[in-house]
Amino acid sequence: MTPVEFTTYRHNPLIDPGLHLWGWQIPVYLYLGGLVAGLMILSGYHVLRAQWDRDRAHGHYVTAPLLSLALLSAGMLALFLDLEHKLYVWRLYLTFRVTSPMSWGSWILLLVYPALVASALLTLPDALPRLVRLVPGLGRLASAMEARPIFVQATGFANIALGVMLGIYTGVLLSSLGARPLWNSALLGPLFLFSGLSTGAAALHLLSHLRVPEARDEGDFGDALISALVHWLRPPEAGAEGHRKLEHADNSFLTIEFALLALFLGGLLTSTAAHQAGAQLLLTGPWGAPFWVLVVGAGIVLPLTLQYLQAQRKIRATIVPAVLVLGGGLALRFILVGAGQASAWTISLS
Amino acid sequence: MARYIMVIDTRRCVGCMDCVVACKTEHGIPEGYTRDWITETVRGEQPTTQLEIRSERCNHCDNPPCVYCCPTGASHIHERGGVVLVTPEKCIGCKACLAACPYNARYIHPDGYADKCTFCIDRVEKGLKPACVSVCPTHCMHFGDADDPLSDVSRLLASRPNHTLLPEAGTKPRIFYLT
Numbered sequence: 001m002t003p004v005e006f007t008t009y010r011h012n013p014l015i016d017p018g019l020h021l022w023g024w025q026i027p028v029y030l031y032l033g034g035l036v037a038g039l040m041i042l043s044g045y046h047v048l049r050a051q052w053d054r055d056r057a058h059g060h061y062v063t064a065p066l067l068s069l070a071l072l073s074a075g076m077l078a079l080f081l082d083l084e085h086k087l088y089v090w091r092l093y094l095t096f097r098v099t100s101p102m103s104w105g106s107w108i109l110l111l112v113y114p115a116l117v118a119s120a121l122l123t124l125p126d127a128l129p130r131l132v133r134l135v136p137g138l139g140r141l142a143s144a145m146e147a148r149p150i151f152v153q154a155t156g157f158a159n160i161a162l163g164v165m166l167g168i169y170t171g172v173l174l175s176s177l178g179a180r181p182l183w184n185s186a187l188l189g190p191l192f193l194f195s196g197l198s199t200g201a202a203a204l205h206l207l208s209h210l211r212v213p214e215a216r217d218e219g220d221f222g223d224a225l226i227s228a229l230v231h232w233l234r235p236p237e238a239g240a241e242g243h244r245k246l247e248h249a250d251n252s253f254l255t256i257e258f259a260l261l262a263l264f265l266g267g268l269l270t271s272t273a274a275h276q277a278g279a280q281l282l283l284t285g286p287w288g289a290p291f292w293v294l295v296v297g298a299g300i301v302l303p304l305t306l307q308y309l310q311a312q313r314k315i316r317a318t319i320v321p322a323v324l325v326l327g328g329g330l331a332l333r334f335i336l337v338g339a340g341q342a343s344a345w346t347i348s349l350s
Numbered sequence: 351m352a353r354y355i356m357v358i359d360t361r362r363c364v365g366c367m368d369c370v371v372a373c374k375t376e377h378g379i380p381e382g383y384t385r386d387w388i389t390e391t392v393r394g395e396q397p398t399t400q401l402e403i404r405s406e407r408c409n410h411c412d413n414p415p416c417v418y419c420c421p422t423g424a425s426h427i428h429e430r431g432g433v434v435l436v437t438p439e440k441c442i443g444c445k446a447c448l449a450a451c452p453y454n455a456r457y458i459h460p461d462g463y464a465d466k467c468t469f470c471i472d473r474v475e476k477g478l479k480p481a482c483v484s485v486c487p488t489h490c491m492h493f494g495d496a497d498d499p500l501s502d503v504s505r506l507l508a509s510r511p512n513h514t515l516l517p518e519a520g521t522k523p524r525i526f527y528l529t
Contacts, residue, residue: 010387021445084443085462091422091440102421102446178415178519179452272518345452345516 021341025082027333030170031199032075034192034329036068037167038200040112042249043068043119044159047152062127063207065120072112101173108165115158121145122155167193174340182278182336182343184271187264194260195329198253202303202325205246209319243317247307250325254304261296278343287339295335299328352495354431354469355524356483357503357512358405362490365390365403369482369491373407376470376481380460385467386482402529405482405491407467408455409515409523410434416447416456425464431495432524433471438463452519469493496524 043064083089093110097103121142125132132139145151171192174183268279282291303321310317365388373379373386386407394400414434417425424440425447427433436447441463448456448464459465470480474493478484483491494503506512507526514523 010384010389021448082444084445084458085438085441086443088422088440088442088462091424091442095421095423097421097423099418100421100446102419102444106421176419177446177449179450274518341449344454345519 022082022337024334025078027330027337029075029079029082030173030192030337031330031333032071032078033170034167034196034333035199035203035326036072036075036112036116036196037163037170037193038196038198038253039064039068039071039203040116040119040159040163040166040200041197042200042204044156044163047119047122047159048156061204062123064204065116065123066127067203067207069113069116069120072109072116076109101169101176105166105169105173108162108169112162112166115155115162118145118151118155119159122152164193167196170196174336177340179345180278180340180343181272181274181345182268182281182340184275184278185264185267187260187267188336191257191260191264194253194257195332198250198257198325199329201246201250201253202322202329205243205250205322206319206326208243208246209322244311247311247317247321250321251304251307251311254300254307254325258296258300258304261300274343274345277346278339281339281343282335285339286342287335290331291335291339294331295328298324299331303328351497352431353497353524354410354433354474354493355496355503355526356469356480357492357494357506357526357528359490359492359506359510359528360402360404361528362488363403363405364488365405366487368485368487369405372481372485373467376473377468383457383459383465385455385465402527404515404527406453406455406515407482407525408434408451409453409521409525410467410469412522412524413520415450415452415521419446419450421446428471430471430475431469433469434466435468435471436464436466438465452516452521453523 043061046061080086080089092103092106095103096107120127121138122145123142125139125142132142145155168189171189174180175185175188177183265279265283268275281287303324306315306321306324309315310321367388370384370386370388374384377385379385386405389404389406391402391404392399393402410433412432414425414427417427417434420426421444422440422442424437424442426435426437428435438459438461443458443462443464445458445464448454448458456464456466470478470482473480480493483493492502492506494501496504496507498504503526506528510528512526512528514526516523
């Protein structure tokens with residue numbers, strides 16, 4: 001006769017964490033945090049390489065710090081909305097818990113803001129010339145920073161270092177929670193970092209299409225909108241060095257992300273039964289279809305192929321790969337957070 | 351220093367849920383929530399199947415992941431008996447401890463903080479037993495100091511086969527089930 005094993009257990013949506021733990025707020029926060037980390041690393045690297053000489057063209061990098069500040073603030077808002085005891089949020093900054101990734105994250109975020117503000121100040125005369133004309137003090141501050149290479153270098157280094165910490169932390173936040181076997185992999189940190197880098201490069205790519213330099217200072221809103229739409233649908237100018245570099249960078253990040261994803265799943269599949277069951281949630285389980293279609297297919301393989309063909313000049317360059325990468329990164333966070341909460345150790349009779 | 355543990359005799363437990371009611375009454379647990387619950391597991395082949403009824407709650411682990419992941423120190427190990435407790439005034443409701451607990455022993459109280467079994471430390475400090483232990487009609491639940499070799503719990507563990515839940519999770523739980 002076939003052995004039987006069944007367990008009657010509570011199934012209460014009010015108290016069972018797997019049924020109600022984290023909603024949309026945490027995946028959105030992890031996504032925006034990773035995206036900002038990618039933007040910080042890329043713009044920090046650009047600052048170090050360009051030594052921020054205003055006479056040189058910086059293209060889409062000038063708006064990256066301001067965009068990062070906006071996106072990070074939106075992510076922090078999502079994180080705040082997730083808290084159940086919101087009025088006690090200040091408690092995070094009364095202590096530092098070495099063993100808590102969330103405590104590390106809250107302090108890293110506190111350091112990320114000044115680094116982003118410094119970076120934004122440096123780029124402000126190019127990004128928002130009208131604001132600098134209205135508040136001349138900002139322009140003087142930017143010029144003073146620019147005149148001191150040590151400040152420029154420190155800003156570049158700080159953005160790269162804090163970007164790496166922020167990107168890895170978004171993965172470690174999940175991987176440190178041992179009760180959810182799907183998340184139990186040290187590769188989750190690097191995976192989220194490279195996903196953040198690929199989405200950061202895609203965001204810069206998209207930004208370069210959406211920027212409308214000729215309509216920024218003059219003309220009304222309608223002109224700017226029409227100009228933006230035309231610019232958006234138009235392929236980038238031939239020989240645009242920045243676009244090619246971003247395509248190459250994005251392809252490299254996507255390839256590494258793909259390899260890390262394969263290693264992450266391979267590691268789980270060669271681990272305990274609980275970890276194998278966790279991996280199966282993504283491979284063949286309830287999250288299988290969205291994982292293969294949205295994360296692997298539309299989020300990595302398709303943009304990788306399109307960008308490769310664009311780089312080979314076999315197809316026209318469009319914003320499609322960048323949009324796919326951005327969507328794939330969001331899907332990765334939603335699927336991993338959702339499936340991870342459903343993954344658990346199973347209590348059986350000893 | 352004391353090290354409080356709970357020993358539950360699964361051969362005596364009938365799953366009457368008096369422990370659940372006692373806990374809810376003692377601590378004024380809101381409707382729909384609970385700090386302890388009954389689990390029944392059946393395993394084996396007919397006609398020799400095994401049934402185990404367990405009263406489950408926070409395991410007050412010696413290696414508590416909920417305490418390690420807490421960003422504010424709200425989850426902590428109490429100085430008396432090593433009991434794992436939550437200070438509501440420090441809890442921000444981030445739910446990291448809920449995700450970290452392999453026993454799903456925590457929930458978010460309607461007032462916004464993480465809540466769970468306290469081993470009735472307020473009663474224990476007055477010399478009383480935890481509410482669930484004191485009402486058990488079959489006397490299947492025992493509470494005491496594992497560091498005292500003469501305590502009931504130490505003698506039961508020394509004399510009867512027993513197991514903990516999810517030892518493979520490495521949390522070193524402090525609720526033992528006699529089999």
